[in-house]
Amino acid sequence: MKSPKELSDMLVSIENLERKPIGIKFIKSMEEIPKGIRKFGERAQGVAKSMLCAMWGDAFAGADPFYTVKSDHICGGGTIAAGFGTTMPIEQAAKFMIGENLVYGTLEGLKRAMESTLPFKEGEFVAQIISPLEKMDLEALRPDLVFIICKPYQGQHILRAYGFDSGEIVHGIGGTSTCEMVSSYVMHTGKPTFTLGDLGGNTGMNIKDDEVLLAFPFALLEIAVKNLTRICRNSTMYKHNLYHEVPSELSTSTSV
Template identity: 30%
Template sequence: MTNKEAADQLIWNLRLDFDPVGIRFVKDDADREKLPVTHRAKARITYCQFLAAARQGGHALFMEPEKCVCGNAQPVFGFRELDKEGDTKRHMKYLCDEELAWQAPQEKARFEVGLVKGIYIAPLAKFDETDLQPDLVFMMVVPYQAYHIFNDYMGGNKRANLQFFHTPNSAVCAGSVYAYKNNTANMTTMCAGSKTSGKTEMAYVNVFLPYEQFQKTVEQQKWRVETMGGPSVLGKGGQQWPGLDACKGCPLFKFEEVK
């Protein structure tokens, strides 16, 4: 299945509002030349804004360290060392405790300083134009869509349960790095930055899947649809999305086909 086919399947079956986005952490300068870029940011912006441009504008972008304006994302991606005074101050409004506010940025998922040369961010289908695949697939979805995604993720990857990693901010940047470093699915709510800069509106959550596990997730969904007749897991399952939203076993909700 191509990346475009995988994205189209999810968009149709789950009625996604936004395109799935591929994220590749570029550690080798030679890889950068292989990645198709359609747009560049004219000013320093946030990681969340790069992702918004990819999922909503269809832009394929490369975020150099110097283009990342977000002070919380910079140490997460290893673009700078942690600064005790500055990073403590950034977390005080959330935690209101100086010791805890310094502990929080230290415990986020982070790359070593200088490891990542930049981050390629593009609609998932764009990766069909290169032999390099994303490290992660990012989706902004409503919780009901996330529920279906994670059911297929667990079925396709043989996982009976999942745990997610939440931090006081850095929902999208640290959320990405956590999924990558731990090779597991992750989900976060919006944070202050992803709500405003990243446009994670209040009904949405952020979902991150390692690429190979994403492929197994999509294959599982494809198999379920072909076997059961539809993607919905409501009731008996197999309904076309979103399926019949009725109480399980309710005797009033019985239908028969009119001949």
Template identity: 25%
Template sequence: MKTDYGTISEKMKDKLGLERSPVAVKLVLREEDLPKGIERISEPARHCEMVMKASRGEMFYALAEDQECKGGAGAIGADEMPEKVKTGEFYYELGRFSSFPAAKRTLDLIPKIDLRFYAVVYAPLEKIEFDPDVIIVVCNPAQALRLVQALVYTKGGRARGDFAGIQSICADAVAGPYMRGEANITLACSGSRQYSDIKEDELIVGLTAENIDCIIEALEEMA
């Protein structure tokens, strides 16, 4: 049975009190797999900017040359990872780490998707007619708390918050859930907060689309 993402998005907004739309992200391996009827983004932008555009209602796909932040694109398999980002040199030279080994250790632990995709589709969840790989929720801490409670409602356990303050909306919110098959909470990063309109009191939750029905059921059943 086809999943009704419009209803899912409406319920998420209602139960969580979201101001923004949840964002559907689909990583398209081959050109022929690109969903029909979706236009290419009109101008290059960073992955984080594209996510926020989709949260405001825009729907589009992006090719490698449309991804302005190559580190972010490399994390999600949309382009090749720049060598200096991969090694940690880039962030060490930015002054984010006290030593090159500290930068290298951190970059080695950041999730990355080891595939090269043809395109990435970004859309508000309520508009899609395809199955997304990841659903990104931009929310405040109270809304994130409710979402975490829904994640553990059925089987219990603990929610993951795995981040290092860099490559947040790309590696933490897309690559992590995609590769691990579980949700991840992240605080955004300096780049995403500089270039997109994430508010100071907002954070990011990356969800796998595979269990989104269970999350909605939990939100409806929780006291």
């Protein structure tokens, strides 16, 4: 099996990715955290707080491996996505999440969206290690999930490569919190996915308007990577004499 660094290097070089992929590892006991992995914010002056999506964004920007726990977070959606559990009752969260120009229009909608992402059990994990994929390994720092920010055409290549031999298609997910859509959902389905994200998550990870986010179980990533050089990359459509219907305004002017 190829190492995380080898997979990262191949993805970046073959697809010319602007940002290197990252990996995350879910931690059930603090004893699982390898020595030398620093805690989020330990270099900060004063108390360091952030959001899960922004922490992932730090890794995409090149931050060294670090781990985070529930007390580091100011966003309840992120703590749910990390498996740390809720920070407040859903009825309390609804006060600033439900209404015009907010996240949801109804409490029922909020609850349904949360259920759809197949959330972790309350307090299922105590920490999460976040790192550039290239700085992880196949042992104590083996990632559970890999995230890739890319252009749609690059994502198309990666997903076609994933199904090149098996014919397996990849279903996208959208409509709610980015961190939840690519976290518990992928862990519980065991399948890769892609998303357009949401306002908060895209801001935290600095996902541009012309980019998408891919999420892979680490164990499946190599399938896609090894096939990237095998997929078709040049259409033969130009060889055919295709007739094209023209826009109505052009058709009218031509006939006059």
